[in-house]
Amino acid sequence: MEIVRISEEHLRDFQELYIEFFRELRGKQGWSPHAEAEYRAEAVHYFKRDDLIFLAFDGGRAAGFIRVSSREGSFWVEEIYVRPKFRGRGIGRELVKRAEEEVLKWDSALYLFVLPQDKDAIAFWKRLGYDTINTIELVKDLEPTPRDEGFHTVELLGERFRIFRWRGEKFTEEEKRFMELLDEFYRKGGTKEEFLRLVNRALERWLE
Template structure:
C-alpha cells in the first residue's frame, strides 16, 4: 500500500472516491445523494484550493482517501473513506496517521465531526485517540423537511437532545432500549436533575460493587486474570431464572467467589466477553463452565475439610437434574459430580 498526496494525475480517482463516500453516507441516512457532477465539482474545488488530500493506493488502484481542511487556523478532517473491498487492512489508520504527520508541520491538534449514528466511525476515531468532545453541533429546521420523519432521544449530561434516525443504523438492543426509555422518561416529565440522580446512584452502586469484588479477590488469594469489574458484571448478568445466591452472599463466601472466578475464566477461555447478556446468549457454554467451576469449588472445600459446605452444595447439585434448561449431554457430568463429592439421597 502507498499513501500519496493528491496530484492532478489522480484527481479522477479522488473524484470517484468522493462520489462513493457520499453515496454510502446518504444510503445510511436514507437520503438521496446529489448528482455525481456536483460531487465531482466539489472534489475539484477542494483540490484546487489546496486542501490536504491523501490517497491510499493498493497496487496502483485507489483504495481510499482523507481530506483535511484549514479553517480559522485549525485543521479539520472533512472526510475519510476506504472502499468496502479494502476495509480491515489498516488503510484508514494509515491515512489518518499520514494526515496527522502533515498537520503537525503547522499545528498540534486535528479536529473532526462525527455523526452520532455512525457507531463504526465513532469506534474507529476513539481507537485512534480522538476521545475529547470539543463542540456540539446543533440544527433547527426552519421549515418541515423529509428528515423530520423520525428521531432518537439522546442526552448529554442530562440535557435532552434528538438525533435523526438512519436507515443503516447499527445500534445494539441495549442502546435502542436506552433511547426508548430516555424518550419515555422525558415524555413523562423527567428532568435533568432526576436523570443525573438516577445515573449517579447506579454508578455509585457499580463502583461500590467493584470495590467489594476487589476485596473478595484479595481475600481468597487465588491467581487469576479476572478483574473486579468482570466479577461484578458477571454477578449481575441476566439469567433465565432467579439466582440461588445474591451478589452480596457470593462475595462474603470464599467458596462461591472461587466458583464465580473459575466460571468466568472458563467462559473467557472460550472467547466470550463478560457482558450483561453473556449467560442468556451462551447457555450451553455457561452450563459447562458452571459445572467445571463447581468441581473447583468442591475440591477447595474438600481440601479444607468443610463437609458442611459440601453437603449444602450437593443439595444444590441434585436440583440441577430437575432443571429443564440443563443440556441433556451435561446430565452425566452432574451425576459424576454427585458420585464424586456427594452422598446421593
C-alpha cells in the first residue's frame, strides 16, 4: 500500500473516489446523489484550492482518499473513503495517520464532524483516539421538506434532538427501544426537567 499527496496525475482517481463517497453516503441517507459532473467539479476545486488530499493505492489501484481543509484557523477532515473491496486492510487508518503527520507541521489538533447515525464511523474515529466535543447542528425548514418525516428522537442533557433515519442502521435493540420511549415521552408532553429528574433518580438508585 502507498499513500501519496494528490497531484495532477491522480486528479481523475480522486474524482472517481469522491463520486463513490457521495454515492454511498446518499444511499445510506435515502437521498439521490447530485449529478456526477457536480462532484467532479468540486473535486477539481478542492485540488486547486490546495486542500490536503491524500490517496491510497493498493497494488497500483486507487483504494481510498482523505481530504483535510483549513478554515477558521483549524484543520478539518472533510471526507475519508475506502472502496468496499479494500476495506479491512488498515487503509483508512493509514490515511488518517498521513493526514495527521501533515497537519502537525502547522497545528496540534485535527477536527471532524460525524453524523450520529454513522456508528461505524464513530467507532473508527474513537479507535484512533478522537473524542466527542461540543457541536450541535440546528436547522429551520422555511418550507416543507423531506425532513418532516423519518427521524429518531435522541437527547443531550434532557434537550430533545432529532436525527435522520438511515438505511442499514446499526442501532442495538436497547438503543432503538430508548429512542422509541424518548419519542413517546416528549410526544406526551414530557419536559427536559422531568426527563432529568427521572434519569437522576434512576442513576441514584443504581449507585446505592
